[in-house]
Amino acid sequence: MSIASDIKLVEDFELYAPKLTDKEEYFCPGHRACQGCGEALAVRLMCKALGKDTVITNATGCMEVVSSLYPTTAWKLPWIHVAFPNAAAVASGVEAGLKALRRKGKIADRYVKSVAIGGDGGTMDIGLQALSGAMERGHDMLYVCFDNEAYMNTGIQRSSATPFGASTTTAPAGKVSIGNSTWKKNLPEIMVAHNLAYVATASHGYPLDFMNKVKKARQVKGPSYIHCFSVCPTGWRCPSDITMKMARMATETGVFPLYEVEKGKYRMTIEPRADLRPIDDYLKLQGRFRHLRPDQIKIIQDRVKLEYRKLLGKIKHSKSWDKI
Amino acid sequence: MSKRIGMEVAMAVAEAVALCRLDVAAVYPITPNTHVAEHLSDIVADGKIDAEFITVESEHSALSAVMGASGTGARTFTATSSQGLMYMTEVLPIASAMRLPIVMSIANRAISGPLSIWNDHSDIMYQRDAGWISIFAENGQEIVDMAIQAFKIAEHRDVMLPININMDGFQLTHMVEPIEMLDQEEVDKFLPPFVPYASLHPDRPVSMGALAVPEIFTEVMKAKDEALMNSKKVILDVWKEWERLFGRKYEPIQGYKTQGAEVLLLTMGSMGETAELAIDELRRRGIAVGLLKMKLWRPFPKEELRKAVKGAKTLIVSDRAVSFGAGGGPLAAEVRSALYDEPSRPAVINELIGLGGRDMTVEDFIAILIKAGKKDGKRKREAYEFYGVREA
Numbered sequence: 001m002s003i004a005s006d007i008k009l010v011e012d013f014e015l016y017a018p019k020l021t022d023k024e025e026y027f028c029p030g031h032r033a034c035q036g037c038g039e040a041l042a043v044r045l046m047c048k049a050l051g052k053d054t055v056i057t058n059a060t061g062c063m064e065v066v067s068s069l070y071p072t073t074a075w076k077l078p079w080i081h082v083a084f085p086n087a088a089a090v091a092s093g094v095e096a097g098l099k100a101l102r103r104k105g106k107i108a109d110r111y112v113k114s115v116a117i118g119g120d121g122g123t124m125d126i127g128l129q130a131l132s133g134a135m136e137r138g139h140d141m142l143y144v145c146f147d148n149e150a151y152m153n154t155g156i157q158r159s160s161a162t163p164f165g166a167s168t169t170t171a172p173a174g175k176v177s178i179g180n181s182t183w184k185k186n187l188p189e190i191m192v193a194h195n196l197a198y199v200a201t202a203s204h205g206y207p208l209d210f211m212n213k214v215k216k217a218r219q220v221k222g223p224s225y226i227h228c229f230s231v232c233p234t235g236w237r238c239p240s241d242i243t244m245k246m247a248r249m250a251t252e253t254g255v256f257p258l259y260e261v262e263k264g265k266y267r268m269t270i271e272p273r274a275d276l277r278p279i280d281d282y283l284k285l286q287g288r289f290r291h292l293r294p295d296q297i298k299i300i301q302d303r304v305k306l307e308y309r310k311l312l313g314k315i316k317h318s319k320s321w322d323k324i
Numbered sequence: 325m326s327k328r329i330g331m332e333v334a335m336a337v338a339e340a341v342a343l344c345r346l347d348v349a350a351v352y353p354i355t356p357n358t359h360v361a362e363h364l365s366d367i368v369a370d371g372k373i374d375a376e377f378i379t380v381e382s383e384h385s386a387l388s389a390v391m392g393a394s395g396t397g398a399r400t401f402t403a404t405s406s407q408g409l410m411y412m413t414e415v416l417p418i419a420s421a422m423r424l425p426i427v428m429s430i431a432n433r434a435i436s437g438p439l440s441i442w443n444d445h446s447d448i449m450y451q452r453d454a455g456w457i458s459i460f461a462e463n464g465q466e467i468v469d470m471a472i473q474a475f476k477i478a479e480h481r482d483v484m485l486p487i488n489i490n491m492d493g494f495q496l497t498h499m500v501e502p503i504e505m506l507d508q509e510e511v512d513k514f515l516p517p518f519v520p521y522a523s524l525h526p527d528r529p530v531s532m533g534a535l536a537v538p539e540i541f542t543e544v545m546k547a548k549d550e551a552l553m554n555s556k557k558v559i560l561d562v563w564k565e566w567e568r569l570f571g572r573k574y575e576p577i578q579g580y581k582t583q584g585a586e587v588l589l590l591t592m593g594s595m596g597e598t599a600e601l602a603i604d605e606l607r608r609r610g611i612a613v614g615l616l617k618m619k620l621w622r623p624f625p626k627e628e629l630r631k632a633v634k635g636a637k638t639l640i641v642s643d644r645a646v647s648f649g650a651g652g653g654p655l656a657a658e659v660r661s662a663l664y665d666e667p668s669r670p671a672v673i674n675e676l677i678g679l680g681g682r683d684m685t686v687e688d689f690i691a692i693l694i695k696a697g698k699k700d701g702k703r704k705r706e707a708y709e710f711y712g713v714r715e716a
Contacts, residue, residue: 055524057392070540073531078524080395081533082388082418091383093348093392093400094524096376100347100398104374106517107397114392130388133381274690 019124021211022048023120024076031074036240038231038247039063039146042204043117046144046228047077049214050115055080055094058228059087059118061129062153063146085126085152088134091116092196095139111216114141121151124187128187135194142224143185146231156235160185163255165300168235168286173291181213183303191225192261198224200260200269209258209269213236216260229256237287246285252277254308266311279304326506326570333464334359334497336501336505337403337429340471342367343511347398350378350389350549355441356493357405357431362604364401383408385616387415388425394424397523399475402426405493406447409460414449419486420455421548422533425518426486428456431470432593432644433493434680442602442681443493443645448621449654455548457487458622459554462596464501466619467491468570469572472511477562479518483555490621493596494681506570514569556623576625577632578617581607585614587697588636592655595642595677596683602689613693618655626662634662639670640696642677652676652708674708688712 007026023060026047033040039264043063047054060065067074068081095114101107118127118135123145131143152155158171158180167179191199198220202210210228211287231247233240249255254276259268279301283289292300331339337360341349349368351361368377376393380386383404388402404412409430419426434440435447448458457477470489478487493496508515522530536544556576563574580596580601582588591599596617606613616632618625633639639698643653650657656674663669673696678684692711 050454053526055396055526065535068531068534070534072535073534075531076529078526078529079531080392080524082391082422083414086384086388086415089388089537090392090395092378092380092385093350093389093394093397096348096350096389097393097396097398097400097524098375100376100393101396104347106347107526112526129381131387135387136381137379269639 002119003185020261022051024048024052025051026050026076026225027067028074028076029318030072032069033051033062034234034240036233036243038204038243039119039148040066041243042146042210042230044205045211046117046214047202049211050077050113050218053110053112055098055114057081057087057091057094057114057116057196059116059122060084061119061122063117063119065153084122086124086130087127088118088119088131091141091143092137092139093132095141114139114177116141116143117143118143119153120145120149121159124160134193134305135191135225138222140221140223142214142220142226144214144226144228144307146228146230148230148235149184150232150235152232154237159286161187163305165292165296166290178269178296179288179291188227188261189226192264194223196225197259197263199226200226201229201256202259203229203247203251203256203258204249205229205244206270213260213269235288238285242285246282249282249285251278253279253282254304255279255282257308257311259311260317261318263321264318266315266318268315276308326504326510328502328504330500331503332359332498333467333498333503334431335363336464336468336503337471337491337506338367341427341682342373343506343508344472344475344515345399345512345517345603346373346401347521348376348378348390348393349401350380350386351403352380352383352386352408354383354405356433356443356497357403357408357429357474358429359497360403360429360431370675383411384415387412387419390426391415391419391422391424394426395401395524397518397520397525398543399479400426401428403429403431403432406435409447409451410435410701414618416451416454416456421544423551424486425475425484425521427471427478428488429467429488430488430490431493431497432490434494440680441493443495444679444681445490447650448488448490449645452622452654455485456622457483457485457552457559458490458594459487460490460621462594462619462644463707464496464499464503464618465572466502467496469566469570469574471567472506473562476515477516477555477559480558481519483551484521485551485555490593495594499501510569514565532575536581552623552636556620556625559620571633572604574619576618576620576628576650577618579632580615580617582614582616582632584612585636586612587638587640587693588616588633589642589689589693590616590618590659591638591642592621593644598684598686599689602687602693605686605690605691611697613697615648624658624662629659629662630666633670636670638673638696640673640675640692642675644678646676646679656708675711676708679710679712682712
């Protein structure tokens with residue numbers, strides 16, 4: 001699907017939207033996210049896909065800060081925030097509480113999904129232990145990581161999700177520094193290793209793909225995980241009106257491929273062109289990569305292609321557990 | 325009808341919690357608390373109660389999980405000790421700020437380092453200002469009673485605060501004691517179901533755990549402080565009701581042979597029973613000494629303390645934790661502060677005792693009491709000592 005046809009879709013929103021998704025807003029306007037925030041858009045889309053019977057547990061981070069400033073709230077879903085590293089643990093307790101109360105007839109006999117959300121720092125770094133524990137214990141819950149590739153809430157410090165070569169406030173580019181000198185941690189793969197029935201990568205750049213994945217994950221009776229790529233114009237130092245373009249380019253270049261892993265079977269859900277768009281197109285739009293020399297960009301290009309080939313290998317060779 | 329049975333105290337705590345129609349528990353293993361977790365999970369595994377037992381991967385997650393569950397309106401329990409309580413530190417004050425009535429039993433144990441698995445009170449003293457109700461038991465019967473009382477106190481609509489009940493690690497947790505265990509009917513009559521003000525459910529969505537700007541933060545702190553202060557009334561009511569129903573009396577500060585005592589000794593936790601024997605012996609010798617046993621630590625029972633020490637010349641405060649660099653222990657500091665405005669007050673002597681499981685015998689308490697009596701209050705007020713410390 002080209003960008004042009006998507007714009008057409010947005011123009012006819014009133015016509016198409018009700019057929020595609022819930023018109024009800026659960027993450028409401030008036031929150032304090034930056035202009036062009038990809039994450040706020042992604043959260044809004046996720047809520048639509050989840051629907052009313054959902055309890056959200058939010059790790060400390062951008063989305064919690066912009067949405068819950070007392071006495072206001074952007075949330076029409078029941079929502080709880082406790083701390084930075086423990087969203088998965090809190091959500092596991094929410095799930096256990098709802099389950100026990102429903103079984104004992106203390107609340108309505110209706111299925112309500114426990115969903116935890118966090119940024120890349122709250123999920124991949126400080127929250128990794130709680131996430132691993134909750135997933136391993138098999139709670140009936142979905143965890144969605146909104147990955148904007150650094151600690152944006154505290155001011156663009158590097159995390160284990162920060163890509164190689166990006167300049168951040170704690171891994172700055174300098175005379176003897178390329179910026180962040182490590183490669184992005186592959187958390188979806190770590191989640192696959194937890195034997196989850198459903199793991200997916202997603203992006204707000206592909207709203208329907210993302211929402212379909214959320215709906216799929218919601219159906220799983222057990223733990224599931226979605227890693228949602230979220231463009232941060234503030235932290236990436238790009239114009240705020242190219243958020244969607246950036247998200248799409250990340251997938252078209254192979255930097256962030258969109259796939260799902262159902263019962264161990266990998267499947268690409270958005271197919272980029274076979275030769276992948278050159279990463280130059282993606283990097284040059286962002287201030288965080290501005291310092292990179294062509295030879296350094298080549299290192300990144302090679303790595304992106306390698307990772308992409310590794311993924312294609314998994315897609316080719318993996319089998320659903322049901323077929324083994 | 326309640327019956328008297330011999331049982332290990334940690335297991336008895338689990339039995340008591342099980343009688344409270346628990347919905348969700350999350351506990352992480354740690355010595356000497358482990359038997360609480362093991363026995364409670366046995367009870368759940370045997371289908372004796374209908375509850376979720378979450379085998380979390382850390383204490384941080386244990387408290388976080390019961391917070392999530394409590395948010396849904398579930399009755400919740402967790403238990404820990406020492407390093408586990410330290411690991412919960414980040415979450416403890418959030419639980420009280422969010423007014424989640426979680427019950428936690430603590431098997432008190434020294435905090436590291438050096439590593440020690442043995443009993444003192446340094447773990448709970450470290451969490452003194454977390455905004456939880458904090459109660460200390462002296463023996464197995466007390467901790468069992470307190471476990472049941474705790475749910476009623478915490479969930480009371482005028483309180484809505486988390487509560488920790490403290491028992492000395494090993495000295496209590498691993499003792500087999502005769503315990504009068506209530507039956508289900510008695511507990512059901514005493515403890516009403518938990519009815520939260522608000523809960524996490526789509527039928528009535530709420531946002532819990534909002535961000536507070538400077539314009540509101542002070543107000544939230546005052547509200548939390550007032551809630552904790554006001555909880556004393558409910559605690560006293562619940563204890564009175566307990567005495568009426570079951571005949572066992574609880575007070576914020578319980579006196580033992582205090583009449584006409586010139587020297588008073590203040591203890592917390594299981595050492596009260598040992599100290600009683602020392603008081604008995606000295607009274608036999610005709611020495612006017614008495615004992616005060618502190619059961620309520622937060623909210624701090626200021627009025628009761630002032631009343632209890634009236635007329636005494638010397639008050640020995642035993643601390644089982646050190647407030648490093650402050651000159652003594654945390655209990656003595658608070659006692660001194662509480663008595664400061666009194667027109668007449670006893671001299672306060674601070675003995676740091678029983679650290680990291682160091683044993684305190686009846687003879688040790690006798691020695692402390694006699695020494696304090698001889699000084700007759702002339703000892704320097706700031707004085708504190710590490711009782712029985714070996715110095716080369």
